[in-house]
Amino acid sequence: MAVLLFFRDVLRELWRGPLIYWLWILFLCVIIAVGGWSYIGQLNNGLVVTNMSNQVSWGFYISNFTFLVGVAAAAVMLVIPAYIFDRKDIRDVVLLGDTMAVTAVLMAMLFVIVDIGRPDRIWHMIPVIGRFNFPASLLAWDVIVLNGYLLLNLGISFYLLFSHYRGREAKLKMYMPFIILAIFWAISIHTVTAFLYSANAGRPFWHNALLAPRFIASAFCSGPALAIIILLLVRRLAGYPVRQSAIDTLAITMTVALQITLFFVFAELFTDFYFEHAHSASARYLFFGLHGAAKLTPWIWTALALLVIAVTILMIHPLRHQPLLLNIACVLTVIGVWIEKGMGLVIPGYIPTPLGEIFEYLPNATEVRISLGIWAIGLLTFTLLAKAGMAIERGKLRFRDDIEEQLAGINSEEEEESLATTTPLRSAE
Amino acid sequence: MAGKQQIEKTPDAIDQYRRTFLKRLGLATATAVSATSAHGAWSGKTLGDAFADFFQQHYQRMTAEQLKQTLRRIERKAQQQYGVNISCTDTPPLDGVVFGYAINISKCKGYRDCVEACATENNLAADIRYIHVLELDKGNMNLELADRYYEHETVPVEGKYYLPIQCMQCDNPPCVNACPVGATWRESDGIVVVDYDWCIGCRYCMSACPYSARFFNWTRPNLPAERINPHTNFLGNRPRPVGVVEKCHFCTQRTRQGQQPACQEACPTGARIFGNLLDPNSEIRYVLENKAVFRLKEDLGTEPKFWYFSDR
Amino acid sequence: MLLRWLSIIVAIATPGIMAAEEAGAGRIGYQLYPEAPGFTLQPRNHTSKFQDCSRCHEEGDTDPEPRRLKTRHTREIDHGGNRFWCLTCHDGENMDFLRTSRNEKIAFEQSYLICGSCHADRQKDWYFGGHGKRVSGWQGERIILACTQCHDPHTPATASRKPQPPPPVRAGLDRQEHHPPATSRSWEP
Numbered sequence: 001m002a003v004l005l006f007f008r009d010v011l012r013e014l015w016r017g018p019l020i021y022w023l024w025i026l027f028l029c030v031i032i033a034v035g036g037w038s039y040i041g042q043l044n045n046g047l048v049v050t051n052m053s054n055q056v057s058w059g060f061y062i063s064n065f066t067f068l069v070g071v072a073a074a075a076v077m078l079v080i081p082a083y084i085f086d087r088k089d090i091r092d093v094v095l096l097g098d099t100m101a102v103t104a105v106l107m108a109m110l111f112v113i114v115d116i117g118r119p120d121r122i123w124h125m126i127p128v129i130g131r132f133n134f135p136a137s138l139l140a141w142d143v144i145v146l147n148g149y150l151l152l153n154l155g156i157s158f159y160l161l162f163s164h165y166r167g168r169e170a171k172l173k174m175y176m177p178f179i180i181l182a183i184f185w186a187i188s189i190h191t192v193t194a195f196l197y198s199a200n201a202g203r204p205f206w207h208n209a210l211l212a213p214r215f216i217a218s219a220f221c222s223g224p225a226l227a228i229i230i231l232l233l234v235r236r237l238a239g240y241p242v243r244q245s246a247i248d249t250l251a252i253t254m255t256v257a258l259q260i261t262l263f264f265v266f267a268e269l270f271t272d273f274y275f276e277h278a279h280s281a282s283a284r285y286l287f288f289g290l291h292g293a294a295k296l297t298p299w300i301w302t303a304l305a306l307l308v309i310a311v312t313i314l315m316i317h318p319l320r321h322q323p324l325l326l327n328i329a330c331v332l333t334v335i336g337v338w339i340e341k342g343m344g345l346v347i348p349g350y351i352p353t354p355l356g357e358i359f360e361y362l363p364n365a366t367e368v369r370i371s372l373g374i375w376a377i378g379l380l381t382f383t384l385l386a387k388a389g390m391a392i393e394r395g396k397l398r399f400r401d402d403i404e405e406q407l408a409g410i411n412s413e414e415e416e417e418s419l420a421t422t423t424p425l426r427s428a429e
Numbered sequence: 430m431a432g433k434q435q436i437e438k439t440p441d442a443i444d445q446y447r448r449t450f451l452k453r454l455g456l457a458t459a460t461a462v463s464a465t466s467a468h469g470a471w472s473g474k475t476l477g478d479a480f481a482d483f484f485q486q487h488y489q490r491m492t493a494e495q496l497k498q499t500l501r502r503i504e505r506k507a508q509q510q511y512g513v514n515i516s517c518t519d520t521p522p523l524d525g526v527v528f529g530y531a532i533n534i535s536k537c538k539g540y541r542d543c544v545e546a547c548a549t550e551n552n553l554a555a556d557i558r559y560i561h562v563l564e565l566d567k568g569n570m571n572l573e574l575a576d577r578y579y580e581h582e583t584v585p586v587e588g589k590y591y592l593p594i595q596c597m598q599c600d601n602p603p604c605v606n607a608c609p610v611g612a613t614w615r616e617s618d619g620i621v622v623v624d625y626d627w628c629i630g631c632r633y634c635m636s637a638c639p640y641s642a643r644f645f646n647w648t649r650p651n652l653p654a655e656r657i658n659p660h661t662n663f664l665g666n667r668p669r670p671v672g673v674v675e676k677c678h679f680c681t682q683r684t685r686q687g688q689q690p691a692c693q694e695a696c697p698t699g700a701r702i703f704g705n706l707l708d709p710n711s712e713i714r715y716v717l718e719n720k721a722v723f724r725l726k727e728d729l730g731t732e733p734k735f736w737y738f739s740d741r
Numbered sequence: 742m743l744l745r746w747l748s749i750i751v752a753i754a755t756p757g758i759m760a761a762e763e764a765g766a767g768r769i770g771y772q773l774y775p776e777a778p779g780f781t782l783q784p785r786n787h788t789s790k791f792q793d794c795s796r797c798h799e800e801g802d803t804d805p806e807p808r809r810l811k812t813r814h815t816r817e818i819d820h821g822g823n824r825f826w827c828l829t830c831h832d833g834e835n836m837d838f839l840r841t842s843r844n845e846k847i848a849f850e851q852s853y854l855i856c857g858s859c860h861a862d863r864q865k866d867w868y869f870g871g872h873g874k875r876v877s878g879w880q881g882e883r884i885i886l887a888c889t890q891c892h893d894p895h896t897p898a899t900a901s902r903k904p905q906p907p908p909p910v911r912a913g914l915d916r917q918e919h920h921p922p923a924t925s926r927s928w929e930p
Contacts, residue, residue, distance in 0.1 A: 046671040047630075048648035053911045054557075057635040057645060117630020117645065117672025120483065124610040124629055131487050131611045131627070139609035139633050201729050202603065202639025281573060291573075291919045354639045354726075355563065355594060356572030358919040359910070533872070541905035556912040566924035574921045577908060583901035647911055687878040698899055699874030699891060710778045711879075712870025720871060740863070740872070 002399050006165050009397045010388040017387070020237075024383065028376040035373015038366050039114060047117055049366045055359035056350040060367040061115035063342030064374070067222070068108040069193045070215060070341060072149065074223015075101030076186035077253050083179050089243040095393065096234065097227055098157045099385045101186075105150045107378035114370055138196045145189045152182045161392050166399050190215050197349065205282035205349045208271075214264045215341065220257035222337035224250040225330035230382075232327065240390050251326060255314040258333060262307060265340070285358070286348040293358045296347060303339035306332040478502055487611065488624040488664065499626070500663060507668050511652055515659040517667045520685040522618035528679050529619075529706040529713040530690075531722065531736040532593055536700035539564060539584040539591035546695030547595075550680060551666040552658055554650030559642075559677035560595040560692060595692070596621065596642035596677035597725070597733030607637035613674075619706070619734055620679050622664040628673040635674060639726050640733070643676045679703075706734070773857065777868040780883040783876050783890065785850060794836035803833035816895035821859075830855050830894060856888045864888075 042049050052059040078097030082090040113119055124130040125143060134140040156178050163170040194212035201207050228250050234240040272283035284290050286300050310332040313319045320326055352358045363371070391397045485491075485499060500517045507515045544560045553559065563575040567590050575592070585591065602621050605614055612628040615621045635643045649671040661667035662682035669675050680690035684703075688694075693701040704711035716722060720738040807826045818825055830852075832840040839847050842858040857864030866872035867888070874891065877884035892899070910916050 046646070046648040048911070048913050050647075051914070052647070053914055054635070054644050055641070057632040112631075115631070117632070117674075118628065118670075121610075121627070121629045124487075124612075124627055131490075133606075133609050133611040136606045137609040137633070139607070139631060143609065196633075199607075200603070200637050202726070202731075203636065278571070278573065291921045293917070293919050349636070352573055353641045354572075355561070355577075355641045356575050356921075357577065357641070359917055536899075538899060538901070539904055540902065541907075544908065545905045554912075556909045558908045561908055568926075569924050571924070574924055576921075578916065579904070580907055582903060584904045585901060647913075684879065687880040689875070689879055694876075696874070697891075699872070699886070702870065702875075704870075704879045712875065715866075715869040716871045719866075719869070740866075 002166060003162070005399060006162055009165070009399075010392075013388050013391045013397055014384050021383075021387075025380065028380040028383070031376035032373050032380065035370045035376065038369040039373065042114070042366065042370065043119075047115075049364075051361055051364040051367065053359055053361065055353050055357060056347060056361035058115070058346055058350070059361055060343070060363035060371055061111045063346045064371055065108045065111035065115070066193060066215075066346060067338045067342045068104045068111065068378075069146070070190055070219030070337070071223045071226055072101045072104035072108065073186045073190035073216070073219045074227070075104075075153070076183050077220055077224050077250065078227060079179060079183055079186070081249055083176065084183075087246075087249070089246045090249060092393075093231055093242055093246050095157055095160060095389050096230060096386060098153050099382060099389060100223075100227060100230060102150060102153045102157065102385065103378045103382040105146055105153070105189075106381060107374055109146060109150075110374045110377060111371070114374065138192065138199050141192045142189075142196055145185065145192050149182070149185050149189050152178060152185055156182060157389070161389055165392050165397055187216065190219050197345070200349075202354050203282075203349045204279035206345075208268075210264060210267060214261065214268075217257050217260040217264055218337045218341050221254045221261055222334050222341075224254040224257070225333040225337075228254070228330045229327065229334070230386075232323070234386065234390065238387075238390060240394070247326075248321070251314065251320050254330070254333065255311065255320065258307065258311045258314060261337070262311060265304070281352050281356075282348040285351045286344060290352065291358055293351070293360050295360045295362055296343065299339050300344045303336045303344055306336035307340070310336060478505065482626070485626050487627045489614075496663075503661075503663070503667050507657075511654050511657055511668065513654045513657045513659060515657065515661050515667070517661045517663055518682070519663045520665075520681060522616045522620070523685055524617075525705075525707055527617075527619040527706045527734070528598065528684060529704065529717070529734045529736070530598075530679070530693075531702045531713055531716045531720075531738060533700045533702070533740060534590055534592060534737050535739040535741045536698045537562070537591040537593060537696075538698055538700075539579070539586075539589075540697065542695045542697060543593060543692035543701065546691045547677070547680075549656065550658055550683070550691035551678075552650070552652055552661070552668055554646060554648075554652065554669075557644045557646070557650075557675070559644070560593055561641075563592045563594060564589050565592060592737065593692075594640060594642070594725070595735070596679075597640055597731065597735040598677075598679060600732035600734060601730055603637040603639065603731060604634035604643060607633045609633065616664075618685070620681060620684075621676075622678055622681065623673070623675055624664065625667070625669045625673045625675065630672040630674065632674065639729050639731060643674050645674050646671050773854075774865060774868045778870070778883060780868075780885050782850065782887050783884050785887070785890070798836040800835055803828065803836070805833055816893075819896045819898070820894065850887070852894065853888045856892075856894075 038049075050059060050061075075097040078090055078094045081087040082094040113122070116122070125132060125140075127134070132140055132143075134144070156175055159175055160170045191212050194215040197203070197206035198208060198211040228247055231242045231247060231250075235242040268283070269287070272280040276284065281290060285293065286296050288294070289297050310329040313325050313329040320329070347361055351360065388397070481498065481502060486495060488496075491499065496519055500519060503517045504515055507513055507517075539562055541560075541562055544558050544562065547553065547559050548557075551559065561577045563572065563577050564579045564586070565571075565575045567588055570592075579586075598615075598619055598621050600615070600619065602613075602615055605621065608628075609631060610627060610629055613621060613623045613634055630645070632645055635645060646669055650669060652668060657668070658666060660682060662685075665678050665681035680688075680692075684690055689703055693703045702712050702716055704713035706713060706717075708714065716738060717736060720740075722736040722738040724733045724736055726733075805828060807828070810827060815827065818827070821829070828840075830839050832838045832846055835846065839849060839852055839855060841847055841855050845854075847854055853864065853867070863872055867885075870883075870885070873888070874886045875883060876886060888894075
């Protein structure tokens with residue numbers, strides 16, 4: 001069947017690659033192994049191996065989860081121009097955006113799994129056979145939207161890639177409804193994640209209406225930033241044709257989103273510090289330290305500095321068009337938002353506790369190792385998916401009816417020669 | 430090309446490699462399984478018990494027979510893990526009862542007798558205490574300035590007052606909404622309980638609680654056998670596994686049989702008043718109707734069932 | 742006229758008579774707050790070495806002059822400023838009993854009747870359960886402690902003592918020392 005051959009061809013493509021590809025895979029596998037080793041220790045001993053406490057009950061894992069859901073949502077920043085505004089140049093790279101989204105959701109789910117105390121009881125969340133507290137629990141909503149988003153993206157990507165693999169155009173009528181659904185769903189995954197925090201009336205640092213807009217704004221600058229980095233990398237390393245106009249659109253999107261993000265941060269600062277009261281205590285802890293506890297202040301000020309530098313570069317047209325500076329701005333944005341939305345949001349919500357206690361938290365080596373392992377899984381997944389996807393998009397992988405010849409390996413040499421030159425991408429009409 | 434090179438390998442070499450790999454994989458798996466059996470959640474259990482544990486249903490869905498078997502399993506587990514014979518019962522809520530609690534803060538001297546009595550009665554792990562006593566300066570109730578770790582030669586300290594805090598058993602509990610698997614809920618007698626065998630340990634309820642009243646078992650509780658209270662209740666003080674959340678449950682094993690909670694019994698100054706809010710003649714009702722009572726964080730709308738009052 | 746005087750005598754004498762009848766027994770006959778839920782006192786444990794006071798104190802032989810006494814079994818009195826002395830509560834006529842502020846003879850088991858003459862609000866709370874300690878279950882028979890079972894009437898203030906240890910932090914973590922500022926007295930110049 002064509003689908004089986006599809007997977008066979010994909011696997012064959014993944015097995016081919018230059019030395020640098022294999023070194024990268026090996027490097028990632030080492031990090032994954034180290035993370036996996038630490039995780040086994042965590043399974044055996046419990047979450048006591050982390051630095052989390054009853055006071056700060058969510059830490060590095062959920063910080064990463066929060067950031068990654070934003071990255072996943074930001075794939076919509078490629079989907080909208082590609083399909084709603086019918087930008088052909090972005091349509092060519094939208095699959096890479098989808099791949100980024102799939103990978104980000106996968107990593108987010110892995111971060112949740114390593115964070116919960118009883119992963120052997122995950123089945124308790126399955127409706128009917130388990131018990132699913134929907135719609136009361138925001139976590140239940142999050143499970144639905146994340147899984148749905150994963151399926152949507154996997155489904156759309158698979159349909160597109162499989163159609164191209166068969167040498168056919170994907171039928172827009174078939175998948176456009178899912179594209180529209182995916183656009184709204186993307187916003188919803190990050191809104192629900194924000195509501196996860198802002199629903200807690202007992203945590204004043206999170207309990208404000210601006211949190212969901214802040215999440216969306218920071219997602220829409222960090223996501224495209226990561227997308228730009230990825231696109232520039234595949235252009236450089238794999239020779240994949242990425243039009244500069246696509247990069248420029250992403251950069252403009254990122255600029256505006258970053259400006260809005262910084263404006264929201266400013267609004268938060270004003271609201272917390274103009275008339276300081278008990279509810280400002282977490283903000284004071286984060287930005288200035290509280291009663292001698294100040295472990296997070298270097299983090300947040302670094303993040304803000306990085307974001308301000310990034311937005312300055314991005315706002316100045318000639319600088320934004322300079323590739324090196326654009327790359328720097330993207331990296332700074334990713335790191336800045338990762339801090340601001342991760343450690344800079346999750347941890348201060350717990351400090352001080354609702355009973356006024358200050359108990360600080362910073363991740364320990366185990367948490368960092370496990371987190372790096374999950375990031376490495378994500379990078380590995382992205383590498384494999386992107387490699388296969390790009391091969392299909394370039395026409396390198398095509399379904400062939402001549403099974404016997406393929407099995408005998410007769411045409412493989414010719415196939416290699418004919419595909420040595422870069423073929424233009426198929427862009428769906 | 431790598432693919433071509435592989436095909437060129439001799440079949441014998443491949444077979445040999447595959448056999449060795451599988452043997453090592455099998456050995457590693459067996460080692461891992463037995464290693465994890467030695468620690469962690471499976472220590473000493475039979476396979477049947479392990480299976481039954483894994484597939485155990487939510488408390489509210491168990492049939493009477495399943496519940497009975499679950500209780501026996503918990504007793505067996507305690508014997509295996511701690512070497513102690515315990516009894517685990519299921520005491521349902523009493524009809525016509527909603528529990529309320531009041532603390533007379535002019536009587537609380539900060540002895541922390543309640544804290545320790547609770548720890549003994551409820552088989553608390555060494556690093557969990559359901560009750561925390563906050564020491565505050567007289568003249569304000571700014572919790573940021575409170576100290577829960579006070580160590581003095583004598584209490585009460587001049588110029589300070591003491592606020593014991595524990596689960597407020599809210600009538601509008603944010604933790605119940607937060608739990609994605611419904612492992613925590615409010616029973617008809619007003620107590621918010623946790624099914625420790627259903628909790629997945631996501632700790633969202635801990636984020637939701639405005640009173641820092643919920644605690645997580647970061648590691649398996651290490652209960653010294655001689656200190657274990659063998660009279661346990663399923664939705665109460667039975668030994669808890671690792672990776673689940675727990676909290677004060679108004680001593681269901683005692684209060685649902687008409688006894689006072691351990692903290693009330695331990696308080697030497699009579700600062701704690703516990704009873705049935707639905708009984709108009711109860712002491713708790715007298716306090717609510719005749720004393721200037723307040724609750725913490727009233728403005729959040731959690732409707733806690735834990736009041737504070739003062740004679741002075 | 743006769744009826745009026747008779748009713749006054751009965752009203753005054755009844756409490757004393759009933760209390761005297763109930764001396765040593767558990768159940769209260771005399772109800773200050775009839776609407777209060779009924780209760781039983783936890784029996785006294787007689788800690789004093791000296792029982793049967795009238796064995797040594799013959800009736801009527803005590804000197805009624807308020808003074809400071811220092812003998813083998815008198816107690817320091819830190820109660821009521823300097824207004825109290827032994828015979829404020831002990832019945833000098835018959836040392837097996839106590840006396841109320843109306844000079845009624847009551848048993849040691851009804852010592853709470855004395856406390857309420859000054860601590861009326863607290864006594865009302867105690868009758869209804871807003872003060873004191875219920876030592877039985879919250880349901881069923883109500884057994885409570887008498888005043889003197891928590892408050893030594895000679896030095897009633899609750900003693901200071903060493904508290905139990907501070908709470909632990911999570912296994913594997915250390916306590917963190919953060920020092921909140923002292924309570925601000927913002928009104929101070």
